[in-house]
Amino acid sequence: MRRKSRRPVSPLPQRNGVDPVHLRLPIEGPWETVRAYLVERLAVVGAARVDAALAGREIVGEAGPVAPDEPFTPGAHLWFYRDLPDEVRVPFDLAVLYRDEHLVVVDKPHFLATTPRGKHVVETALSRLRHGLDLPALSPAHRLDRLTAGLALFVVRPAERGAYQTLFRDRLVRKEYEAVAPYDPELSLPRTVRSHIVKERGVIAAREVDAPPNSESRIDLLERRDGLGRYRLRPLSGRTHQLRLHMSGLGVPILGDPVYPVVLPEPAADDFRRPLQLLASVVEFTDPVTGREHRFESRRTLTAWTAPDRWAAGADPEGLAPGAADS
Structure with missing residues (x-):
């Protein structure tokens, strides 16, 4: 039986107690660049938001920020912070x-x-x-x-x-x-x-x-x-x-x-x-x-x-x- 590989430690810390999003690129697929995969995978946020995140060096891999034209690497790990919803603070102590x-x-x-x-x-x-x-x-x-x-x-x-x-x-x-x-x-x-x-x-x-x-x-x-x-x-x-x-x-x-x-x-x-x-x-x-x-x-x-x-x-x-x- 093939062992499941262990996820590497995230290079991004938590923000306000919330973990960054972790994605692992598929082992195979038609995408030539990381951007092409993310645009398809994150269709709900739109290509413009993906491009802004790449340009702002907000998406990182194990070697550092992902470039806008970075080639697709099967199985690579990515991390980024999600866009959080607007939340009203619950005004009671825990x-x-x-x-x-x-x-x-x-x-x-x-x-x-x-x-x-x-x-x-x-x-x-x-x-x-x-x-x-x-x-x-x-x-x-x-x-x-x-x-x-x-x-x-x-x-x-x-x-x-x-x-x-x-x-x-x-x-x-x-x-x-x-x-x-x-x-x-x-x-x-x-x-x-x-x-x-x-x-x-x-x-x-x-x-x-x-x-x-x-x-x-x-x-x-x-x-x-x-x-x-x-x-x-x-x-x-x-x-x-x-x-x-x-x-x-x-x-x-x-x-x-x-x-x-x-x-x-x-x-x-x-x-x-x-x-x-x-x-x-x-x-x-x-x-x-x-x-x-x-x-x-x-x-x-x-x-x-x-x-x-x-x-x-x-x-x-x-x-x-x-x-x-x-x-």
């Missing part, structure tokens, strides 16, 4: 709860994406942490939805990432969430919800279909008042939007959910008034590298429960309990 030589555990605010994706590149927890903690090799152990607040784990050493990801894949992490949703006296709780969830690429909402279950959630009511309930949610599987979909299916959709039970128009990028009232509150696991028993608890709160007047007014949506350390 709290670091724990850090050692293996792990960084954070208390993520609502609206901040976990990792670069789509319209969110610099305004992500990963980019902020890489830049702020000077940990360019930091990587996520799992993903927490952008609209969900609470605990997220990142791995310091690339060689150890697989061990931590396996914990989540094999359901060896005990996770608890809190949610605020309408109270229904006819809904019998606690209960376990099982269903088959389908999430199609390019479709924002997941859906449940009549098929053998592939998702399971334990739902408890912790307390109730004024027509609302504070719920504890324990996912026993990890499907996209699982908890949001299960709560909506029970007739008690989580407050602030723009997708379930119906998809609402996307708010303005700088509208942070109505965060999804879902919080990743507890994570417990045995560290696969050190063998330590870990239990982490979020210090954030759900405003619709702790400050319902502020929630109703759409003001100051982020709740962070006193004593939390912000990065």
Whole structure:
């Protein structure tokens, strides 16, 4: 079996915690120059942008900047910085709860994406942490939805990432969430919800279909008042939007959910008034590298429960309990 060659180290450093784009030229093809290949490969940005990048020495290979007329070399490696989208800064702090030589555990605010994706590149927890903690090799152990607040784990050493990801894949992490949703006296709780969830690429909402279950959630009511309930949610599987979909299916959709039970128009990028009232509150696991028993608890709160007047007014949506350390 032919061994996969190791990617060379990038000659370009990260910018604001974001890696440069890496391309490897095909082993064979009809292109006479690197430019010809890039114009075809990067058709979405256009030939003019490729020419400007080459003229500005923005595209580099292992030997340095690529010349506009540089011949096509099969298998050569290239790096360049992508043109980043305009992003509105998420105006909430990212709290670091724990850090050692293996792990960084954070208390993520609502609206901040976990990792670069789509319209969110610099305004992500990963980019902020890489830049702020000077940990360019930091990587996520799992993903927490952008609209969900609470605990997220990142791995310091690339060689150890697989061990931590396996914990989540094999359901060896005990996770608890809190949610605020309408109270229904006819809904019998606690209960376990099982269903088959389908999430199609390019479709924002997941859906449940009549098929053998592939998702399971334990739902408890912790307390109730004024027509609302504070719920504890324990996912026993990890499907996209699982908890949001299960709560909506029970007739008690989580407050602030723009997708379930119906998809609402996307708010303005700088509208942070109505965060999804879902919080990743507890994570417990045995560290696969050190063998330590870990239990982490979020210090954030759900405003619709702790400050319902502020929630109703759409003001100051982020709740962070006193004593939390912000990065």
